[in-house]
């Protein structure tokens with residue numbers, strides 16, 4: 001069977017053009033996920049994610065860190081997507097599953113469980129039995145960045161993965177929640193690359209903001225974009241984002257995504 005990287009000659013995984021070359025050719029989400037996990041296009045992020053995985057935090061010395069790009073998590077037929085920022089160094093970069101293994105993920109998965117989209121309220125590791133229903137979690141940058149801050153070039157390099165992911169989800173996708181202003185802007189840029197027109201001026205991020213992108217040729221349904229403050233500890237500890245606030249946005253998005261049995 002042909003493997004994705006066998007298609008003709010092309011840049012290796014450490015070439016900056018690797019995502020742009022391979023992401024648009026993917027025809028399945030599992031194929032995309034496999035390619036994402038091999039990517040080495042950003043030298044600074046590759047060095048950082050691997051250094052963190054080698055040194056490890058004292059409390060995780062017995063872990064074998066993932067230390068690679070973290071693919072999206074959730075079913076291929078999801079009608080709702082949640083777009084964050086990037087994996088956390090000792091969270092998803094350790095566990096290998098999006099949003100898994102840190103306080104941000106604890107907050108998010110508890111909210112998803114609250115409305116019936118996660119089978120359990122916690123996400124500890126890839127073997128913990130967690131399953132999502134109708135929702136896919138992903139990020140505009142798939143590698144943990146130093147200080148949670150990817151550069152503009154890294155963001156641009158990684159964008160083809162998110163654009164391709166949104167494109168593969170598109171036939172069923174009805175709503176996307178962006179967590180934080182960074183995720184919002186990255187989401188808009190990725191949507192633009194899928195060919196779907198965006199309003200002008202560009203919609204501005206805010207908690208609870210809701211924008212409807214009209215149906216386009218080939219996709220006979222609108223796409224709802226919603227914003228939520230990011231469930232970072234800085235936001236949740238200060239009360240800027242409370243649990244009911246996040247649940248409220250996710251529940252609204254799930255209803256717009258026609259997900260049945262949302263609580």
Ligand code: SF4
Nearest residue numbers: 039041042069143158
């Ligand atoms: S951030 Fe994205 S483009 Fe850069 S190495 Fe990681 S997966 Fe590849």
